[in-house]
Amino acid sequence: MLARDARITGDANIQLVVMRTRTIELVGPNHWPNVVMHASSSSLIVRNKVSLLLLLIRTNHGTGGGHRMTVKKVLVTGAGGQTGHNAIQCLHEHSGTIEVCAGIHKTDQEKQKAALAKFKVTTCELEAEDKSKLVDKFKDVQDLYVIPPSSEEKVQCACNYIDAAKDAGVRFVLLLSNFKADRKDYFWGESFLKIEEHLKKSGIPSWTIIRANFYAQNLLLYKEQINAGELPLPTADGKFAPIDVNDIGKAASSILVDSSKHHNRVYTLTGPEAVDGFGIAATLSVIFGREIKYRNISKDDARKILQSQNVPEIEIRSLLSYYELVQNNMAADVTDDFMQLTGRPPKSMRQFCEAHKSEFA
DSSP states (O other), X not given: OOOSEEEEETTOOOSOOOOOOSEEEEEOGGGOTTEEEETTTTEEEEEETTEEEEEOOOOOOOSTTSEEEEOEEEEETTTTSHHHHHHHHHHHTTTTTEEEEEEEOSTTHHHHHHHHGGGTOEEEEOOTTOHHHHHHHHTTOSEEEEOOOSSTTHHHHHHHHHHHHHHHTOOEEEEEEETXXXXXXXXXXXXXXXXXXXXXXXXXXXXXXXXXXXXXXXXGGGHHHHHTTEEEESOTTOOBOOBOHHHHHHHHHHHHHTGGGGTTEEEEEOOSSOBOHHHHHHHHHHHHTSOOEEEEOOHHHHHHHHHHTTXXXXXXXXXXXXXXXXXXTOOOOOOSXXXXXXXXXXXXXXXXXXXXXXXXX
C-alpha cells in the first residue's frame, strides 16, 4: 500500500502494489527505460528486474525528467440540473486526470443517471439538508464544485455542502455564485452573498468563486412569445450580457482541472457584449428570417409569463430583481474573465441563438 503521494526510485524491486494513491512520481536512471506508457488503456506498466508493476492510474507527463501522474477526485453537486450537467460534460474531456463524481438529488434519480451515463461518471445521492450524511459522501474528494439549488433552502443547502466539505477534509471548493452578488440591495444576489461569506469564513484551505451573469438559456422561457413574433421583457432599454450555461461549464472545468492557479479568486462571467431587448430581437429576426419585435413589459406581465412556464416563485422573484438591475442600467458589465480562464471568447448572442434555433422553435 502506498501513501497518497509516492516516489518510486529506479532500483526498487516491487512485485505488486495495491494502489490507492493520487500522485506518483517515477525517478530513475534514464527515466526508467523499462517504463512503458499505455495512454490508450489509462495504465502504466513498469518492468524492473523480474518484477511487473501495473499501476491502474491515468497518466500525464510531468517535469524533472520523470513521469508524474495525477488523478484527483472532483465532486459536482447539482449534476442533474443544466448547470451541473454542462460542468460534467466539460470535465469529461479531462477524464485522464480527473475522476468525476456526479452528485444528484434523490428525486428522479434514474432519469438523472440516464442523462449522465454517456460521461461514464460515478453518481452519488446527495441530501443537502443532512450535513452528517454529506460528510461521508465527500470523503476522498479533493475538489468540490458547489452549485446552490434553485429553492427556498438555497443558502442552508449550500452552507451544508461547505461545512461537510470542511469536516471531510476537502482541500478546495469552487462555488457558483451570482452576478452582482455583492450588491446587498439586490434580491437575487443577496442569498449568494451569504453563501460566499460563509465559504470565505469556513476554514477550507482554498476556494474560488465564479459569479455568472444572466443565463442565455433563460431566453427560452419566452419561446412561445418569440414564435408569435415578439420578445417581451421588463428591461426598458437597459443592456445586459447573457452567458451560455455551457460556457459556465467550460470555465468551471478550467478551474477544476488545475485549481492551484485560482486559489481565493473571484471571477465574473459575462457574455462578450452587452445587448438590449431591441438587439436580441434583431438577432432573433436574422436567425428566424422574419421580424421579431422587442416589447417592454411590466413586472406583473413578466411574472405571468414566468408563471405560465411553471418557474418556481423563488426563481421568479430572482429574475424580476435581475430585470430591475437591467432596467436601471446596472447590468451592462462585460468582463474578460472567461477568456482568461479558457483562452477563447464566450459565445455571442448570435452564436447562442443559432445553436438553440430548434429549441426556440
